[in-house]
Each structure stands twice: as C-alpha cells, then as structure tokens.
Amino acid sequence: MGDKMNYPNGIKKKQEEKIITYKNRGMTLENDLNITNQYYIDNDIAYIYKKPTPIKVVKAEYNNKGYRVIKEAYYSEPSTTDYNGIYKGSYIDYEAKETKNKTYFPISNIHKHQILHLRHVEKEKGICFLIIRFTTLDRTFLLKASSFLDYLDTNKKSTLPLKFIEENGYLIKNKLLKRVDYLEIVDKIWRLS
C-alpha cells in the first residue's frame, strides 16, 4: 500500500496547500477518501482504511478450477462504520455519506447498528465522526459523532438539517492531494498534539 503512490520531491510540498476551487468533477466521496487516506499513509500521517462491505453468503461451491465461488449472497446491513484506523496513537472511526439533497441529510442513511457502533466508540473515547458531502452544493462537512448522537437523542426527526450541520459541524476544504483533509479538523477539535 505504502509504495503505490510516489510523488516527486518538491512538487509534493507546493501542491499540498493548494485548495481546489473548481467544482468536484464527478469524483465520489469514497474515491476522494481513498486518495486522502493513501496520502496519509504515504506521508506517515495516519493509518486509516476502509472495512470490507458486509455480505451474507448463502450458497458457495467449488468450480472446476478449484476456486470457491459464491453463488448466492446478500448485502447485509452494516454493523459498523466504513472507515477506521489510528491517528497519533488514537483510535479513529468514521462513516462517510453523500447526499443529493440541498437542505438536509436523511438520517435513514445511517443504519441502526451503525448508530450503536458510534455510541460504543464514543463510550470508549475514540475519535468518532461523520463525513457528509452535499454533492449538489459541493460541500463536505465533518460532524462529531457526539453532536450527531445529541441531535438524535433530542430530536425525533428523520432528517438532519444542513443548518444544524453548518452550525455544529466543520467544513472540510477540498485540496488537490489531500482531497478531503479531515485530519486538519480532527487536530483542531480533539486538540491532538
């Protein structure tokens, strides 16, 4: 993993601080996060990775080449978030979601077991948050899990208004190499040294 991307010296530093001002050109949040996380690994900043998608296998058999082929399986509801890892010695964990809505994020996008997962991580004092991208607005926010859980516990609503996210979350700048440089915000909020 660590040796897949190589940036020539010199170019790296100059590009690093450049903020992308043009519209997100069809890049998905997942893709942007993969690039960002690879940048964090390559530059020894953090080790954060995506978990496999949970799949329930019903039928599997060996084919004539001796490989095990899954013939029937279903996507199962995720019981954890998509991403986790280590940053400055701390456990870090987040879920990343996109929405085309312009004024709110539908809470149903975060599954019940994922909410329980967030509560567990909060309880054990991990660094835990959501990354929410409003694709049509081209704005990506970091919202602390604690803020999200507080909202859930005090509002019995099915949507999280953009206004709430603007007031309680943090806008993540789009950069060239660190596409979604969320660790810059983690540093500010959790005051990691």
Next chain:
Amino acid sequence: MGDKMNYPNGIKKKQEEKIITYKNRGMTLENDLNITNQYYIDNDIAYIYKKPTPIKVVKAEYNNKGYRVIKEAYYSEPSTTDYNGIYKGSYIDYEAKETKNKTYFPISNIHKHQILHLRHVEKEKGICFLIIRFTTLDRTFLLKASSFLDYLDTNKKSTLPLKFIEENGYLIKNKLLKRVDYLEIVDKIWRLS
C-alpha cells in the same frame, strides 16, 4: 449488541475467575472470541469487533422481491486483520488463527497484505498481536506483532515454531465467560493503566 447477554448478578463474579480445565469441546477460536468480546462490551471493558469477510462481487441482480442478490462473487485475500477496536483509549488490532499442527504455526496462514497491515499498525503505535490456537494441544497464545515481524525479518522460514511462540508469546487462560481473556495479557505487556 450490549443488551443481548444478561448474566444474573452474583453468578457472574463467581464464574469469572473459574478457569476451564476440560478440553476445548469443539468450540472454534472465532466463537470463543465472539463470546469474549461480547463480555468485554457488556462489562464496559473494551469495544472490539470482527470485520466483515472481504468478498469481491462479480455479478448482482435484483430478484422479483426487489432485493439485490449476488449471483457470482469470490472470497478475496484479506488486506487487514480480522479484529480491531478500542481498549482504554488505545487502538487495538489482532488476527486470530487456529492450527492443527502440534509443533509449528504455518506462516502462510497470515497473508502478505495482513503482514503489511501489522507493520502499519505497529508504525502508528497501535496495540497489535496475533492470537494463535494450537487446537490439538488446546493451547492459545498471544504473540505481539512486533515479535512476529522480527521473526519474519530475521528468519526466512515458512513456519513459526511452537517453541518460538512459547518463548516469545503468552499463554492465554481459558475461562468460562471470558473464554480467551487476552486483555489480561495486553494489560501486562503494554502496561495500560
């Protein structure tokens, strides 16, 4: 998760320290770890969970009930370990393996990408280890990832001798509720307070 297992008060404490002396009765290490990790969650000791098995989906279609059914998929080589989570604020990560061999553990059981994963976690100062069970001997060991990686880097062998594991690893006691109480050993080695 946290509300699935309920132990009547009183019984819990008495059973907790009881060490199982009879042979492991057909229980897999995975099952024992599930029970142990659930115990850790239920008792607010740690939050450690198993990641989904990585599967590469080739063909998926909607059935007549509107569910997405995977019709062709393959198990892919894991790029991370099976388990991770938080313990006393620290990132914790391990791979668990069983072997029927009596004198060695075959290193091929740990995939190349998993070894890279262990190196990343070590570098970022996570708590990282292997849990290896010799099923025929009914002995389960914790071996620090650093010891394992040192062995790999200095010995170009395909097997990890039981003798090496005995000398460099830690025997995990079989207990009734905390089937594989590895955190007891983590406390000793990493001196977490």
